Amino acid sequence: xxxxxxxxxxxxxxxxxxxxVPVLSGLNLTVAKGxxxxxxxxxxxxxxxxLNLIGGLDRPTKGSVSIGDDRVDQLSERALAAWRARHVGxxxxxxxxMPVLTALRNVELPLLxxxxxxxxxxxxxxxxxxxxxxxHRLKHYPRTLSGGEQQRVGIARAIVTDPTIxxxxxxxxxxxxxxxxxxxxxxxxxNQEQGKTIIMVTHDPHASARATRTVHLDKGQLSTAxxx
Amino acid sequence: MKYLGLIWSNLKRKKLRTTxxxxxxxxxxxxxxxxxxxxxxxxxxxxIADADRLIVRHKVSLIQTLPVSYAQRLAGLAxxxxxxxxxxxxxxxxxxxxxxxxxxxxxxxxxxLFPEFTLSPEAKEKWGKTRNGVIIxxxxxxxxxxxxGDRIPLTSPIWGEPEGxxxxxxxxxxxxxxxxxxxxxxxxxxxxxxxxxxxTKGKGEVGWYTVRVQxxxxxxxxxxxxxxxxxxxxxxxxxxxxxxxxxxxxxQIGDIGAIMIAVLSAVFFTILxxxxxxMSQSVRERTEELGVLKAMGxxxxxxxxxxxxxxxxxxxxxxxxxxxxxxxxxQAGNPAPALLPVFYVPDQALIIGFVMVIALGIISGAMxxxxxxxxxxxxxxxxxx
Ligand SMILES: Nc1ncnc2c1ncn2[C@@H]1O[C@H](COP(=O)(O)OP(=O)(O)OP(=O)(O)O)[C@@H](O)[C@H]1O
Ligand SMILES: [Mg+2]
Numbered sequence: 001x002x003x004x005x006x007x008x009x010x011x012x013x014x015x016x017x018x019x020x021v022p023v024l025s026g027l028n029l030t031v032a033k034g035x036x037x038x039x040x041x042x043x044x045x046x047x048x049x050x051l052n053l054i055g056g057l058d059r060p061t062k063g064s065v066s067i068g069d070d071r072v073d074q075l076s077e078r079a080l081a082a083w084r085a086r087h088v089g090x091x092x093x094x095x096x097x098m099p100v101l102t103a104l105r106n107v108e109l110p111l112l113x114x115x116x117x118x119x120x121x122x123x124x125x126x127x128x129x130x131x132x133x134x135x136h137r138l139k140h141y142p143r144t145l146s147g148g149e150q151q152r153v154g155i156a157r158a159i160v161t162d163p164t165i166x167x168x169x170x171x172x173x174x175x176x177x178x179x180x181x182x183x184x185x186x187x188x189x190x191n192q193e194q195g196k197t198i199i200m201v202t203h204d205p206h207a208s209a210r211a212t213r214t215v216h217l218d219k220g221q222l223s224t225a226x227x228x
Numbered sequence: 229m230k231y232l233g234l235i236w237s238n239l240k241r242k243k244l245r246t247t248x249x250x251x252x253x254x255x256x257x258x259x260x261x262x263x264x265x266x267x268x269x270x271x272x273x274x275x276i277a278d279a280d281r282l283i284v285r286h287k288v289s290l291i292q293t294l295p296v297s298y299a300q301r302l303a304g305l306a307x308x309x310x311x312x313x314x315x316x317x318x319x320x321x322x323x324x325x326x327x328x329x330x331x332x333x334x335x336x337x338x339x340x341l342f343p344e345f346t347l348s349p350e351a352k353e354k355w356g357k358t359r360n361g362v363i364i365x366x367x368x369x370x371x372x373x374x375x376x377g378d379r380i381p382l383t384s385p386i387w388g389e390p391e392g393x394x395x396x397x398x399x400x401x402x403x404x405x406x407x408x409x410x411x412x413x414x415x416x417x418x419x420x421x422x423x424x425x426x427x428t429k430g431k432g433e434v435g436w437y438t439v440r441v442q443x444x445x446x447x448x449x450x451x452x453x454x455x456x457x458x459x460x461x462x463x464x465x466x467x468x469x470x471x472x473x474x475x476x477x478x479x480q481i482g483d484i485g486a487i488m489i490a491v492l493s494a495v496f497f498t499i500l501x502x503x504x505x506x507m508s509q510s511v512r513e514r515t516e517e518l519g520v521l522k523a524m525g526x527x528x529x530x531x532x533x534x535x536x537x538x539x540x541x542x543x544x545x546x547x548x549x550x551x552x553x554x555x556x557x558x559q560a561g562n563p564a565p566a567l568l569p570v571f572y573v574p575d576q577a578l579i580i581g582f583v584m585v586i587a588l589g590i591i592s593g594a595m596x597x598x599x600x601x602x603x604x605x606x607x608x609x610x611x612x613x
Pocket of ligand 2: 047048049169
């Protein structure tokens with residue numbers, strides 16, 4: 001399998017006032033194309049930080065982040081925005097849907113940045129909502145949907161542009177067990193049937209069990225061994 | 229444009245808040261337009277004054293009269309081109325609240341000195357033939373619905389009534405317009421010959437002179453020469469440029485104007501600040517949403533445009549309608565003709581208003597939007613969790 005994500009010697013230090021907050025120190029990670037990687041670790045260990053570096057939302061203090069042929073850490077702000085639009089789909093813990101838009105128009109949002117015309121955008125958005133099993137909720141506003149349904153809209157929005165990689169930050173963190181399981185099944189299906197590369201941050205061993213591989217982040221370093 | 233739907237949806241987000249914001253901006257700009265109209269009302273006289281016209285009045289005060297014989301002496305002075313005299317008649321139509329300016333003049337000289345007033349040849353001819361004829365300004369005609377041929381009875385507490393009559397009976401011979409925006413057409417002018425024959429006191433006295441100098445650059449020197457000419461006579465004069473005269477006149481009511489302008493300005497800016505803050509607040513509340521758009525690949529520039537479009541629509545919806553309504557209302561008629569004979573929204577005010585509307589939209593949208601896009605996306609997204 002060819003590697004898709006290559007993180008080499010990445011250090012990330014935040015500055016809070018005059019104080020340095022080291023989060024990642026000399027971290028290395030390779031993710032192969034088609035992998036479903038679970039990223040675990042204690043709260044505050046830097047999981048979201050790492051995910052943001054991979055998704056081009058933030059830049060490392062040191063080291064390199066490559067996705068495919070792109071050096072994400074070296075792209076300009078503008079190029080990075082275009083790169084995200086093309087390659088990355090984000091799924092957030094709290095769904096982060098636009099409350100003023102229907103499910104369909106929420107999913108259509110990332111397509112506004114493409115050259116698709118109105119009819120094509122609509123068609124793509126409907127397809128994505130069908131994939132997540134929400135064909136009957138196109139015209140619903142987020143507040144009229146359950147948490148699980150909202151997260152499925154969030155996933156539809158993340159996959160509608162057919163991105164290279166899906167980055168999910170605790171996608172089941174705000175859901176009950178049953179809805180969470182449905183979301184995990186959906187992600188698993190996307191991984192197995194469509195070959196989507198997925199990196200998922202989670203606290204839940206039950207969730208990480210669905211992934212093809214699990215890594216642990218602690219004290220700025222990754223380990224594959226289970227902490228005791 | 230494919231983003232219109234998104235902008236529109238955001239506008240509908242909090243309908244009540246958006247409506248109230250639009251309304252308050254509407255009120256603010258309605259106020260602004262009236263503010264400019266009031267300011268114009270107080271200063272139009274100064275602004276439209278001709279640089280080559282001087283007013284010659286009694287040195288002590290405007291109320292004291294000058295002999296009509298000064299007309300010849302003034303006309304004989306070097307540098308003076310034309311002379312006309314006017315007298316404050318103070319005529320009252322029915323009741324004092326119907327106030328308007330009315331003055332006896334010599335028609336031919338009046339035409340010559342005040343070319344900004346335009347009168348048809350037929351009207352001039354009729355006025356020449358009608359001893360008790362008057363010409364009235366367009367604004368005055370509109371105010372009382374007067375037309376040519378109407379009779380206007382006036383009483384004058386200053387001059388009394390003609391021998392054996394209970395009123396001054398005037399007949400409308402023509403209605404004059406103006407070629408100069410801001411010129412006052414709220415007045416009535418009647419014939420001096422009729423006035424002088426009919427009055428029972430003060431015959432041969434006039435209120436003041438308006439003279440035109442040959443060269444506007446020498447107006448100051450000519451004014452000094454006039455005052456020197458009449459120095460040490462029983463009727464000493466004070467000659468000053470028409471603009472200075474109008475300014476002095478405006479000064480008398482100007483304090484009220486200044487207070488009104490100050491209060492309205494304070495109200496305008498207060499409303500503007502509150503509305504601007506509300507608009508900014510509605511963007512700040514969405515920092516996280518803007519962060520999600522960035523994560524999706526929206527560039528900072530695009531996000532800024534979307535937010536600005538929204539705030540500019542709100543500002544324009546309220547502001548342009550407010551300015552437009554004020555303009556339309558004053559175009560349709562002067563609400564206080566007795567108080568402010570010249571009352572309209574100057575074009576310049578509309579332009580300034582328009583610029584302020586756009587500035588309001590841009591500033592109140594740009595400040596929070598810039599703050600939001602500058603915030604690293606990761607941080608914008610952290611705000612919720
Ligand atoms: N912008 C920032 N400025 C300062 N410190 C930051 C910033 N972002 C993250 N941190 C710090 O970096 C550390 C790691 O944060 P991060 O959000 O990556 O943790 P996490 O593993 O995702 O935690 P959780 O499981 O609670 O979501 C924390 O101590 C956090 O306070
Ligand atoms: Mg986190």
